[in-house]
Amino acid sequence: MHWYILGAGAIGCLCAELLCNSGAKVTFILRNQSQLQTFNQAGRQIRLRDGDTCCSISVDASAAADNAEIRHLLVTTKAYDTLPALSSIQHRLAPDAQIVLLQNGCGQQQEVARLYFPRQIWAGITTHGAWREAPFQVVRAGIGQITLGPLGTSQLTLPDGWEKIDAAIIAEPDIKSALWRKLAINCAINPLTAIQGCRNGDLLTDPKLSLLMRGICDEIEQIAHARGQQLFTTPLFDAVCEIALLTADNFSSMLQDLRQERQTEIEQITGFLCREAAELGMTLPHNQRLLDQIRSQQNRHYTKGEGSE
Numbered sequence: 001m002h003w004y005i006l007g008a009g010a011i012g013c014l015c016a017e018l019l020c021n022s023g024a025k026v027t028f029i030l031r032n033q034s035q036l037q038t039f040n041q042a043g044r045q046i047r048l049r050d051g052d053t054c055c056s057i058s059v060d061a062s063a064a065a066d067n068a069e070i071r072h073l074l075v076t077t078k079a080y081d082t083l084p085a086l087s088s089i090q091h092r093l094a095p096d097a098q099i100v101l102l103q104n105g106c107g108q109q110q111e112v113a114r115l116y117f118p119r120q121i122w123a124g125i126t127t128h129g130a131w132r133e134a135p136f137q138v139v140r141a142g143i144g145q146i147t148l149g150p151l152g153t154s155q156l157t158l159p160d161g162w163e164k165i166d167a168a169i170i171a172e173p174d175i176k177s178a179l180w181r182k183l184a185i186n187c188a189i190n191p192l193t194a195i196q197g198c199r200n201g202d203l204l205t206d207p208k209l210s211l212l213m214r215g216i217c218d219e220i221e222q223i224a225h226a227r228g229q230q231l232f233t234t235p236l237f238d239a240v241c242e243i244a245l246l247t248a249d250n251f252s253s254m255l256q257d258l259r260q261e262r263q264t265e266i267e268q269i270t271g272f273l274c275r276e277a278a279e280l281g282m283t284l285p286h287n288q289r290l291l292d293q294i295r296s297q298q299n300r301h302y303t304k305g306e307g308s309e
């Protein structure tokens with residue numbers, strides 16, 4: 001089996017290790033010749049650091065503009081890069097290619113399924129944690145699992161060869177609900193911690209923030225309910241409190257992105273929720289305010305960047 005990975009970042013490198021260990025051939029798809037050259041100069045290897053241990057794995061790489069046909073593709077870009085990244089390799093995708101999208105956020109999966117029909121699409125979420133310390137060098141922050149399910153079909157199959165992966169891969173028949181649950185948690189924790197500049201646990205210990213989070217959760221539940229999505233067996237607020245407690249010391253990825261002046265996934269998280277609300281003729285004052293605040297902070301960074309060039 002030959003899997004191509006589009007998105008050679010933190011999650012892409014972790015998945016490359018899993019796929020290589022399962023016996024698959026792995027090829028990264030890089031943006032351009034310049035990235036390919038950097039990769040070649042680094043010995044065509046990725047380095048994974050886990051505490052004090054470090055391992056190197058040899059993988060192949062090709063530039064997006066190459067012509068070799070792709071029959072198996074894993075996409076691990078940030079959610080906002082999915083469509084442009086896929087469009088850069090559209091000419092290489094076999095008509096019956098299998099495409100796995102492993103990302104946070106919602107909306108892009110349905111758009112890929114629409115644009116790349118009749119190819120078989122799997123959507124997935126992961127609880128693995130990792131970050132990039134340098135190009136093609138990744139630090140593992142936590143071992144988790146990957147939950148995957150096919151879009152647009154009730155046939156529960158894993159992508160080719162994924163049954164050989166020696167790690168927790170959960171086949172989920174109702175991936176849409178799993179995506180909604182992950183979205184609900186991300187909507188409740190990420191933008192609020194990003195705006196407040198606080199750790200996840202502060203949402204539990206500061207009564208004002210807890211009250212705000214309750215309002216955010218109530219709005220998310222209204223939209224999920226209107227879309228016929230069952231979230232958790234407990235109220236969303238309770239489920240979010242549980243996650244905030246488990247990750248009390250963490251800074252959310254959105255806060256880290258804002259601090260490092262990187263684009264956030266807000267449009268695929270709270271932005272998706274607010275677009276759903278607009279379609280339903282509903283308003284979400286708490287979530288809309290967070291969306292506006294994150295947008296405005298991002299814009300400030302971009303404007304600053306443009307001005308300093």
Ligand SMILES: NC(=O)c1ccc[n+]([C@@H]2O[C@H](COP(=O)([O-])OP(=O)(O)OC[C@H]3O[C@@H](n4cnc5c(N)ncnc54)[C@H](OP(=O)(O)O)[C@@H]3O)[C@@H](O)[C@H]2O)c1
Nearest residue numbers: 007008009010011031076077078079081085103104129130
């Ligand atoms: N990291 C985690 O612990 C974690 C945990 C759970 C879920 N997730 C989710 O997993 C997804 C991936 O996150 P990540 O942390 O792995 O992100 P990341 O480290 O930023 O990696 C994204 C990669 O995609 C590449 N990319 C973007 N556009 C491309 C294009 N057109 N062609 C080729 N490559 C392209 C980027 O390349 P450049 O460097 O050139 O931009 C980068 O290498 C996100 O949705 C995230 O929310 C992450």
